[in-house]
Amino acid sequence: MKIYQKESDREAIRFRYRDGADPKYRVFPEWRFRESGVPRNKIQDEVAFSCIRHRAEFLLRHPGSAIRLYPGHAIIPADLVIDVDADEPGQVRDYVDESD
Numbered sequence: 001m002k003i004y005q006k007e008s009d010r011e012a013i014r015f016r017y018r019d020g021a022d023p024k025y026r027v028f029p030e031w032r033f034r035e036s037g038v039p040r041n042k043i044q045d046e047v048a049f050s051c052i053r054h055r056a057e058f059l060l061r062h063p064g065s066a067i068r069l070y071p072g073h074a075i076i077p078a079d080l081v082i083d084v085d086a087d088e089p090g091q092v093r094d095y096v097d098e099s100d
Contacts, residue, residue: 030064
């Protein structure tokens with residue numbers, strides 16, 4: 001399975017944590033907008049998954065949620081494709097600045 005942004009080269013991969021925790025797929029739930037009206041993209045606002053299938057299920061259950069994609073460490077909430085027949089990316093990226 002693979003999650004990527006439609007019409008771009010960005011795809012969902014696991015990102016490492018500075019504290020040495022296992023790399024995870026990082027999702028920023030749609031409710032992160034509710035309190036302040038602006039997105040909060042801090043590590044404490046994310047929901048992290050080690051399995052891409054669980055991440056895809058979360059995105060389907062929570063429309064408007066955003067995911068961190070590579071290249072560029074972008075947090076993307078729209079035009080996402082879940083390709084169930086594709087191979088899961090084996091790539092793991094280095095740390096992301098928590099303020100990204």
